[in-house]
Amino acid sequence: MSKFRFKIFICLILSISALSCSVMPDELKSAEHLMENHPDSALMLLKQVDKYRLLKKSDKALYALLLSQAYDKNDVYIESDSLISIATEYYTDTEPLRASWAWFYFSRCARNRDDEKTQAQALIKAQEYAEMTDKYKLRALIASDEADMYESQGQKDSALVFNKKALHWFQIENDHYNASLAAISIGDLCTRVNQLDSAMKYLRIAQIEAAPLNNISIYTTIYKVLGTAYYYAKDYKNTLYHYHKAPLTGDNHYDDNKWYLLAFTFVKTQRFDSAKYYLKKIKSPDSMSSQYYELWESVYLSQNDYVNAFKSATKINQVKDSIYNYKLNESFASVERKYKYEHLALENKTLIIENKQRGITILVSLLILSLIMFDFLSMRFRSKKREVEILLQLSDREKALLDKANEYNALLKNQTKMQQILLQNVEQYKTESLKGKYALKTQKESTVVHNVHDDIIKHIDGVYPDFSQRILTAYPQLTMRDVFICCMLLGGFDTGTIATLLDVQYESMNIHRSRLRKKLNIDSSTNLIDFLRNF
Numbered sequence: 100m101s102k103f104r105f106k107i108f109i110c111l112i113l114s115i116s117a118l119s120c121s122v123m124p125d126e127l128k129s130a131e132h133l134m135e136n137h138p139d140s141a142l143m144l145l146k147q148v149d150k151y152r153l154l155k156k157s158d159k160a161l162y163a164l165l166l167s168q169a170y171d172k173n174d175v176y177i178e179s180d181s182l183i184s185i186a187t188e189y190y191t192d193t194e195p196l197r198a199s200w201a202w203f204y205f206s207r208c209a210r211n212r213d214d215e216k217t218q219a220q221a222l223i224k225a226q227e228y229a230e231m232t233d234k235y236k237l238r239a240l241i242a243s244d245e246a247d248m249y250e251s252q253g254q255k256d257s258a259l260v261f262n263k264k265a266l267h268w269f270q271i272e273n274d275h276y277n278a279s280l281a282a283i284s285i286g287d288l289c290t291r292v293n294q295l296d297s298a299m300k301y302l303r304i305a306q307i308e309a310a311p312l313n314n315i316s317i318y319t320t321i322y323k324v325l326g327t328a329y330y331y332a333k334d335y336k337n338t339l340y341h342y343h344k345a346p347l348t349g350d351n352h353y354d355d356n357k358w359y360l361l362a363f364t365f366v367k368t369q370r371f372d373s374a375k376y377y378l379k380k381i382k383s384p385d386s387m388s389s390q391y392y393e394l395w396e397s398v399y400l401s402q403n404d405y406v407n408a409f410k411s412a413t414k415i416n417q418v419k420d421s422i423y424n425y426k427l428n429e430s431f432a433s434v435e436r437k438y439k440y441e442h443l444a445l446e447n448k449t450l451i452i453e454n455k456q457r458g459i460t461i462l463v464s465l466l467i468l469s470l471i472m473f474d475f476l477s478m479r480f481r482s483k484k485r486e487v488e489i490l491l492q493l494s495d496r497e498k499a500l501l502d503k504a505n506e507y508n509a510l511l512k513n514q515t516k517m518q519q520i521l522l523q524n525v526e527q528y529k530t531e532s533l534k535g536k537y538a539l540k541t542q543k544e545s546t547v548v549h550n551v552h553d554d555i556i557k558h559i560d561g562v563y564p565d566f567s568q569r570i571l572t573a574y575p576q577l578t579m580r581d582v583f584i585c586c587m588l589l590g591g592f593d594t595g596t597i598a599t600l601l602d603v604q605y606e607s608m609n610i611h612r613s614r615l616r617k618k619l620n621i622d623s624s625t626n627l628i629d630f631l632r633n634f
Contacts, residue, residue, distance in 0.1 A: 127158065130165050138172035145169055160189035164197060167204040178212035180205055187224075192231060199228035199237055206244060218248060236277075239268035243281060250288070254623060259288050266304075279308035279317050283324060290328045298328045319345040319353055323360060335368050355381045362394050371401040389415045389595060390605065552583050552600075559586040563632075570634060576618050584611060589631050 126144065133141040145166045148154075154162060163185040170177050183205045190198035206221035222245050229238045246261035262285045269278035282305035289298035302325050309317045326341035342361050347354050358380040365374035375398045384391055392414040399408035467478070556567050566589070567582050580601070587597045594608045603611075612627065621630055 127161050127165065130169070131161075134165065134168055134172065138169050141165065142169035142173050156189060160186045160201075161197075164190075164201050164204070167208075168200065171204060171207055176211045177208055180208040183208060192228065195228040195231035196234060196237070199225045199232065199234075199241075202228065203237070203241055203244075210244070210248070215248060215252070218244075222248070235268040236272045236274055239265045239272070239274070239277065239281075242268065243277070243284075246284065252624075255288055255292050259285060259292075262288065266301075270308075275308045275311050276314070276317075279305045279312070279321075282308060283317070283320055286321075286328065287324050290324065290331055293331065295328055295332050299325070302328065315346050315348045316350070316353060319348055319357065322346075323357065326360065326364075330364065330367075335364060338364050351383045355383055359391060359394075363390075366394050366397050369401075371398045374398055552579075555590065556583060556586050559589050563589060563634075566634070570631075573634075574618060581615055581618065584615060585631055588628050 126148070130141045130144045133144065145162065148162060163182050167177070167183040167186070183201060186197070186201035187205050190201050192198065202221050202225035206218045206225060209215075209218035209221055222241055225241050226238070226245075229241055242261045242265040246258045246265060249255075249261065250258040262281055266278055266281040266285065269281055282301045286298045286302035286305060289295070289301065302321055305317075305321050309321065322341045322345035326338045326345070329335075329337040329341060339361065342357060342364065345357050347357070358377045362374040362377040362381075365371070365377065374394060378391075378394060378398065381391070392411045396408050396411035396415070399405070399411060560566050560568075567586065570585060571577055571582060584597060584601075587600070595605055598605045598608050601608075601611075616623075616627060619627075619630065621627060
């Protein structure tokens with residue numbers, strides 16, 4: 100019994116020491132002061148605090164908030180919200196500014212792990228607290244993230260609304276850099292929804308906001324988006340003018356994109372020699388999409404250079420295969436990230452419980468010392484019982500997580516096997532199509548295309564029993580072309596591949612998908628592929 104008393108006494112001393120330990124307030128204030136203009140220095144300062152768990156509650160919350168902010172400003176993408184949750188648990192409407200920042204960085208953790216539902220909920224909380232303050236830049240950053248989220252979901256109208264709010268608040272704060280970026284985003288969105296007059300208006304605003312910055316990257320982006328707006332208006336003269344006017348940055352990513360846009364426009368206007376000139380200026384073609392090689396294919400075909408045209412077509416297939424493999428790896432990675440996050444979320448709940456209990460630790464310790472002779476046996480029994488219950492709960496949760504992971508892996512394995520079979524048919528189609536193309540398109544080409552379409556529908560019907568017949572029965576207004584697009588989407592094929600098999604422009608696929616949604620009576624909030632899988 101005396102040995103047990105000694106252990107309790109040591110625990111009491113450690114608890115009292117922990118409660119009295121905290122980082123110097125000046126250290127946190129220094130990091131907060133450096134955060135806006137020198138976030139790298141703030142991050143280095145915060146990393147020197149290696150025992151943040153021993154800080155008092157208020158300092159721990161501030162430390163968690165500042166470190167999350169420093170990571171974000173230094174482009175260190177954190178997926179787990181275990182750290183920032185300490186701040187969201189502590190800050191309330193008594194400190195709305197810090198509460199808003201805490202929920203804002205909580206939303207970014209959710210964004211980094213592609214958890215849109217949690218991101219949306221966190222942004223709503225951040226917005227509620229931000230409205231209690233007069234910090235318009237914070238409101239603008241929240242609105243900008245909301246706009247990006249809606250844009251990723253295909254809700255362009257909502258994205259426009261929040262981008263316009265962000266622009267207004269950035270202008271109030273005279274934040275020219277972020278205001279110009281917001282105006283560019285609005286101009287780009289207006290271009291894609293065919294509001295060309297509005298696109299021109301906001302891109303001019305972007306030019307005005309960028310004028311004091313002398314930032315070449317922003318200037319070149321503005322001119323490229325302006326050129327694209329004129330391209331949608333079929334004003335190719337102004338398209339080329341603005342693409343030419345986009346300044347060079349010295350960064351291959353920006354500069355190669357400029358040469359590509361010029362080459363694309365020249366191919367569109369049948370000026371293949373000029374297109375060839377700009378395609379040769381591209382320094383890093385391997386980092387570009389298969390459309391780069393499609394432009395080369397068009398140029399070579401215009402010159403009757405069938406050998407190089409065939410090489411370009413082969414390169415297109417290689418790039419698309421590479422993209423397919425990358426997407427497949429990303430799918431596996433997302434499952435793994437989700438499993439790890441759920442495990443971290445369980446650890447986070449334990450940490451929150453520990454934080455809530457810390458305030459009464461010393462009182463509990465004193466109570467144990469006074470009642471040790473009477474409560475020892477019952478306390479030990481309850482402790483053991485609780486340990487068993489926790490182990491059982493953890494075992495059940497781990498089993499559930501493992502079953503879920505196995506279910507995801509089986510689904511991905513089945514989809515991969517199906518796509519490999521379908522890709523073989525696509526490769527045969529492309530080979531036959533090229534032969535038909537260079538042999539003045541014999542009647543075999545039509546037969547090959549038809550057979551490939553039938554094979555794809557047949558394979559999908561094998562994985563999703565009688566899918567084509569069921570959807571035609573439910574939606575008789577669908578054409579066989581619509582059914583084929585549905586089957587390709589179920590097969591996991593990207594838009595470029597579908598466009599190639601249908602022999603249409605890549606941009607036309609957005610129109611096909613929009614028409615298909617109308618025929619299936621699907622609203623914009625419903626994911627088309629999920630709808631087809633559950634049909």
